[in-house]
Amino acid sequence: MIKIGIIGCGYWGPNIIRNFYETDGTEVAICCDLNPDRLDFIEKRYPSIKITEKYLDVLKDPRIDAVAIATPVSTHFALAKEALSHNKHVFVEKPICSTSLQAASLIDFSNKKKKVLMVGHVFEYTAAVNKIKEIIESGEIGNVFYFNAWRVNLGIFQHDINVIWDLASHDISILYYILKEKPLSLNATGISHVKSGMENIAYITLHFKSNLIAHIHVNWLSPVKIRQIVIGGDKKMIIYDDIEPSEKVKIYDKGITIKNKNQEDTLKAELQIEYRSGDVYLPKLEPTEALRVECRHFLDCILNKRTPRSDGESGLRVVKTLEAAQRSLENHGRKEKIDV
Amino acid sequence: MIKIGIIGCGYWGPNIIRNFYETDGTEVAICCDLNPDRLDFIEKRYPSIKITEKYLDVLKDPRIDAVAIATPVSTHFALAKEALSHNKHVFVEKPICSTSLQAASLIDFSNKKKKVLMVGHVFEYTAAVNKIKEIIESGEIGNVFYFNAWRVNLGIFQHDINVIWDLASHDISILYYILKEKPLSLNATGISHVKSGMENIAYITLHFKSNLIAHIHVNWLSPVKIRQIVIGGDKKMIIYDDIEPSEKVKIYDKGITIKNKNQEDTLKAELQIEYRSGDVYLPKLEPTEALRVECRHFLDCILNKRTPRSDGESGLRVVKTLEAAQRSLENHGRKEKIDV
């Protein structure tokens, strides 16, 4: 039985608690939050779980094997490092840290302590994203031409990170998980409509060595919630709509065929492109909760000394990309290199 | 009775012919195309219309009062100029010309010849766009925070212009028509997946003096057709979905209210934002065909010596913006000034 402590019981924490609580082989032994109301809420729901306002009560508890951290991003590094130093395995929400330096340091330290370090890139554990990864890797859609993500809704305006760090981090982790090729550079633009100056709307374009392009559109101020990724290949195309309750992934047998690549007469180029439009199919997806799969994976990595799918390196790559986007934003959309 | 000649009977030309044909007060007297098959098609449908492969047959015909030009963009300037020199009123499809120099020259010449010069910014004549303009001008949605346009579909790859000149020109004309403020600069990124090097996917961000941002996403290689514009104000928000057969415009009484602008405690900033979510309504739109309205407007401008809604200046502003986007594309997304 792996004993887990949870630090942070705000918006997302209770979901982590529920999932570890209901996973065989784990016991949620203690929860920590600075807000007594949140602790009351947990205590009412789960009378068996110990509560505390002091995170050291969690870290110093010798019964605790592993810690899950669901606090504001700015606290991730310090809490995760201290947890590792108390020989706990660490699960930390995304983004893993506020800077790539912190992330790299955490990876080193977890290696030294021989503890699992896993970041909560939850979409890497959804049935939809894994089905898409499988389809792309099978070659079914051919060479990937583009990856277009829209992730918009009304709120919640974060106070310590902007919309890129909050929402685009999901799309970057999905992009890196399903495609092997990594980007070389990006441009980012955006705007803030609040006093804090934190951008609430942003657009990122990622450039690659091949003829792949990726674009991410995030917005905290949208009247409707959209969670959509379109992936276009030279053979087929995929639409992933995460809002759809059951028909999340559609594979379109659509595209263009360029008939004569050598012909030079550009005036007739229009005639050389053939548009294909065939069947559409929606693969069956297992109705699993991604966070449940993620919690079990963390448990499995601890028990079997495995490297998590979303390990520290994965968290670092996302943070490096977010930093580049931040630099581009601050430089009027200037092209910035990415080294991931 | 105003007699019209049409130059260009390809994809869009027949729509112009049909609308002028069915408009009282106009007669389509002659049509021109280089392709005899297109002329046969017109002749079969409209036996009363004269056909020709020589555009000068149209321009030199003394019965003809006005000419509508629906040819490739690269020919717009020369044809429109020659039509004006033969004292014809000119309706030219969008974009008005290939360069802003050409557009400016055309405006001057039409003024000198005292002839109507109108560009086919067809969306400015839709019931939906006019309703949106009316709502924004009434103050109902408050200050406009953003304008987000998505215009994507599969094909048709143009051979002489890229996807920005083809599709984004619509969104730019809509943006300039419904909002008074004009952008100061833009960034554009994109990619070409065909040998011609013409971009088939592009993203444009437009920056303004106020805290407005605009973004345009265009793609010729999408598995589905999307024609959507979201406009967010500080009071309400609008979604315009042009694919919807009847429910094209939705007004959302949604937004944020920032409760205490002076408070400095950023840690509690989250609490200072209130999310409002009220009724949604869909205004009734008249089921008119935009091109019909546009053709009648051209006729009205000729008869009553009026300046068209989408006059040469409107066409010039759009071309200047497309040129800036082109420069940014060629300079890796660099910020480019716009002077419109």
Place this chain on the structure above:
Amino acid sequence: MIKIGIIGCGYWGPNIIRNFYETDGTEVAICCDLNPDRLDFIEKRYPSIKITEKYLDVLKDPRIDAVAIATPVSTHFALAKEALSHNKHVFVEKPICSTSLQAASLIDFSNKKKKVLMVGHVFEYTAAVNKIKEIIESGEIGNVFYFNAWRVNLGIFQHDINVIWDLASHDISILYYILKEKPLSLNATGISHVKSGMENIAYITLHFKSNLIAHIHVNWLSPVKIRQIVIGGDKKMIIYDDIEPSEKVKIYDKGITIKNKNQEDTLKAELQIEYRSGDVYLPKLEPTEALRVECRHFLDCILNKRTPRSDGESGLRVVKTLEAAQRSLENHGRKEKIDV
């Protein structure tokens, strides 16, 4: 060249004219309507077509080989019979006649005159319905358990027939076209909200010898337009949504499997049913206009002396069913036999 005369140029007639006009091998020589405005409309569009207010001008014209009738249903029988007596092939809109006696008489007469008699069951010529027929006949969905049709919209209230004769006739023709088994009885209920007493809402349930059930729901007073048919088989299920511009037909690999048919323990019956849920696919449909296919088929039947897909017998079966529904409506939903 087959010369066609059209009688009736109201709502649907112009579509028939356009399609015959644009079909190679046919010439629309003359059109008839009692309303001079409709004739003006046709003349303006098609100056080559002769117009008349007297239907005998059409029937007595020796150049005319075939007649298409798109007039109110109450006139179908007399006009079609007279056209046959003048040795014209006859295409008549649905329903073929006002009574089954009339329809049977027309069939006899057309056989005697050796002329083609075809009824305009237009859905039998759509790509969607033919794809569904093909899928059902392939055995892919297994035994058919149900056929549920919803055909509702706002207007047009017909003045001489009720909503069953107007709208349900489409669903009955589709049902008979795609399924071999014919119903033995039906129940119909409905209501009229207008002074004429013509029902504007109605529901029909059709019963079969096998464990198939069909239900048709029609309504002229719906705020939205719905054109949907769901067909459930014991292997797969089909949803046909005719409003969808491109994704009209979806095949669901869903259903139940009854595990042990002999087990008597009804308390555990719940456990014996397994719910299957697999992939969904949307077959590619050719983007043809059904009326075009229908017009060509009529031409082909004339030229090659073939029996039309939607021949007089097909029209008669639909009318017999409508008559039974009418009797049931008048008898408070009583079960009525059908002999088709």
Place this chain on the structure above:
Amino acid sequence: MIKIGIIGCGYWGPNIIRNFYETDGTEVAICCDLNPDRLDFIEKRYPSIKITEKYLDVLKDPRIDAVAIATPVSTHFALAKEALSHNKHVFVEKPICSTSLQAASLIDFSNKKKKVLMVGHVFEYTAAVNKIKEIIESGEIGNVFYFNAWRVNLGIFQHDINVIWDLASHDISILYYILKEKPLSLNATGISHVKSGMENIAYITLHFKSNLIAHIHVNWLSPVKIRQIVIGGDKKMIIYDDIEPSEKVKIYDKGITIKNKNQEDTLKAELQIEYRSGDVYLPKLEPTEALRVECRHFLDCILNKRTPRSDGESGLRVVKTLEAAQRSLENHGRKEKIDV
């Protein structure tokens, strides 16, 4: 503090437990189920709740004030009666009993015992249904012409009741809640595709003294889940789509206006009907969980000695209607009187 005992912890029971558990002023003291696995599940989630396989442990517990019954319908009467005889207030899931005789007997007994008897017509506690009731009562949609309900999905096939008792009971309770007029008769048709003979597809038409008609379409064997009610008035129309996450209720300013009711010329009747089509609006709905509201209402009725909104009489009316539908089903759709 009202102490509650729950009998039945299967599919729906845990939702009741969770809601009473989280409602201030109530304590879930004990839960009963025949299946030890279900009890284990409850115990793991709520260690503070006592569990038992014997329902008498609940009924005889003197601390218990009220009992919630979520067992198969055939057991409702005996359990509710025994609970009342132990002086417990009773909340029983819908339908209240298997027969109207049982329901009437239960009402009498609860009156004699002066205990609250409430039936779980959960939709009467949704924000959507209450908003619709408010709109109808305000006169905004005018006289109601029709109520059309579709409630279909794949499974769960009940083993002791058919699809009418399972699903149509919801629509009947909604119909009776939002409209004052009660039906005088009904017709029902349907079919069973399983060995038990329990109908899994059914259609009910309800007739009223006024020109209102209601129709309910239920199906356990549908490839997709639909929960839709359309209500047409002579002024406006309402669509209630319970699957929509946020845009559940739409009010359409659409309908017909009959211009001259006295005119007798039926040939011109078509011209006398005008189709109106105005704005659509979607009223804001509070995002409350209906079952939470329902649990609080039960508590309020106990504390303040009030008659519940969905009292025994309400349950009886629904059961009488289900019985009439059952008789009609067994008599080939024959019209059956309803006395509610």
